Amino acid sequence: MNGGGKTTPTNASSGTGTLANLLHEQRRFPPSSDFTAQANVTAEAYAQADADYQAFWDREAGRLAWAQQWTNVLDWSNPPFAKWFVGGKLNAAYNCLDRHVEAGRGDKVAYYFEGEGGDTRTITYAQLTDMVCQAANTLADLGVKAGDRVAIYMPMIPETVVAMLACARIGAPHTVVFGGFSADALRTRIHDCDARIVITADGGYRRGQPAGLKSAVDEALLDCPDVRSVLVVRRTGQDVAWEDGRDIWWHDSVEQASTHHHAEPFDAEHPLYVMYTSGTTGKPKGILHTTGGYLTGCAYTHWAVFDLKAETDVFWTAADIGWVTGHSYIVYGPLANGATSVLYEGTPDTPHQGRWWEIIDKYKVTLLYCAPTAIRTFMKWGAQIPDKYSLASLRLIGSVGEPINPAAYIWYRDTIGHGRTPVVDTWWQTETGSIVVSPLPGVTAGKPGAAMKALPGFRVDVVDDEGQPVPNGSGGYLVLTQPWPAMLRTIWGDDDRYVSTYWSRFPGLYFAGDGAKKDDDGDIWVLGRVDDVMNVSGHRLSTTEIESALVSHPIVAEAAVVGATDDMTGQAVVAFVILRSEAGDGGPDVVQQLRQHVAKEIGKMARPRQIMVVAELPKTRSGKIMRRLLKDVAENREIGDVTTLADSTVMELIRSSMPGME
Ligand code: 6R9
Helix, strand or coil: CCCCCCCCCCCCCCCCCCHHHHCCCCCCCCCCCHHHHCCCCCHHHHHHHHCHHHHHHHHHHHCCCCCCCCEEEEEEEECCCCEEEEEEEEEEEHHHHHHHHHHCHHHHHHEEEEEECCCCCEEHHHHHHHHHHHHHHHHCCCCCCCCCCEECCCCCCHHHHHHHHHHHHCCEEEECCCCEEEHHHHHHHHHHHHHCCEEEEEEEEECCCCCCHHHHHHHHHHCCCCEEEEEECCCCCCCCCCCCCCCEEEHHHHHHHHCCCCCCEEECCCEEEEEECCCCCCCCEEEEEHHHHHHHHHHHHHHCCCCCCCCCCCCEEECCCCCCHHHHHHHHHHHCCCCCCEEEECCCCCCCCCCHHHHHHHHHCCCCCCCCHHHHHHHHHCCCCCHHHCCCCEEEEECCCCCCCHHHHHHHHHCCCCCCCCCEEEEEECCCCCCEECCCCCCCECCCCCCCCCCCCCCCCEECCCCCCCCCEEEEEEEEEECCCCCCCCCCCCCHHHHHCCCCCCCCCEEEEEEEEEEEECEEEEEECCCCEEEECCEEHHHHHHHHHHHHHCCCCEEEEEECCCCECCEEEEEEEECHHHHHCCCCCHHHHHHHHHHHHHHHHCCCEEEEEEECCCCCCCCCCCCCHHHHHHHCCCCCCCEEEECCHHHHHHHHCHHCCC
């Protein structure tokens, strides 16, 4: 299959995850000769980077404007604590904004913003620079200094980007908390990084309704005495409670401020942001990214993986800014490269199921980047919906967040890419900061389901329990074997956890927490998490965190949570709970009550799809819950080996209570 024409989906499997399923699809999709002829990166890049990866990154950092040149590309004298571009100084916001304006590209569009309800704004680089300078001046007036943390809890609107870049401009690391998180989750994050300022909005639009954000901030701040100011953007116009002296309207402050602001250069290792992500314990991890290496990694990968032509492309990452994908590929990568992006506020089915395709048609989007869970939803809705729009502008489409099952890959390639566009399945993590494993669109013959190879400049491997590379055709754990510029520097406030989580399982190797397989060609298939982290519609959720939320409810004695394979969302949360004896059977709405409780504690996306009230949980003799067996139940499988159970009758008991499932 080479280039144009629809592919016939013979062989395509419909499951979502097992290797057997993945391997059904044998076709390869080399790029067309036209695509290859114009591609940014050629196959030689691999060998060049392999010859000397530090020299490679030394060149790539030249994509940025540095106020002071670095003396050392990498200082790895105290592993795993890396310093990249040692001695270099730069300002991230200057790199994303001013330098494009100074180069005469001020009129170029930075964002086409599309509100859910259809309101639009076109924002040029010159305008965005002014807005960011104003916000930087306001933050400085509020006493924010370099190094202070600022929490951002916003909908998907241009002011969110402005807020992030204003923080970057004054060297105040931001922590963007996804708007779907609850007040409690916001509070935990504010506490953990000790943020003193919160930037929010009255609300945002979600499925046609204004959804409150300021109200959640108010609730969170009941227990955050150190937060002194809340800057509030008016988006929906809904009523908000107001605390004089603390709350400040954006339009009364930022929009009145001077558009002049000098961007002071910061050290390459100055903290840029903290992004919280789920780990294997209940406490979320604050992943720290710094300035020079992170921005280099974003700019290079955005250019290489998406074959970016900054002058002509219209790039759309259809993801939330509160996810690392939004940070790297809505904000920092595209802006560092001077690209034009689409920013869409809402959901894919509001006001109708053709919303995405309408947006692509309207703005002539050339590069689309989204998650497999969205693709599977569109598959369910049917090809007749995108078929109503012209998608002829698309020249490359990408996927991120979970393994893309071959059926979804083929559908995406055929129905959205018209069998013509390369598909890039990109593997990376909050921790890696930038894409690590991905096809190169002008080089790689894509295989549905495989993320393929480490990009030039990165080195990954699949290793066995002893940390030894597995041969082709075998599975193991995905690791990175050398440092890379956009790597996390630590877990905020917890260097020990950084070392133990990522660098201790296999000494000298970065352990990603994913299982993977090398196929017979040595290409990499990522199989999903090997720890207690679930991936639900691209949201990373920890089993422990949801279990803690459940047991914090007064009627729950014990809880076990598993991620069950789900055709639509990749994985779905299934919970097993034991009620306290005084709660009896919990009453008729016990399931509803507990789901709501999880929504309140963590956020709606963490609500279990199913909750089973059970009498016992399967435990080993050492008291460890055997989630593997619960997963068998949740996925309706034969129950596996129960020999290590303390009480082997427990599983029968649980099975027999199956009708109790919601
Ligand atoms: C960018 C992002 C990271 C986890 C990661 C893995 C899964 C991401 C994937 C993929 C298979 C891909 N993941 N991309 N699995 N193929 N192309 O998603 O960051 O939210 O930190 O999640 O997502 O399990 O470890 P994050």
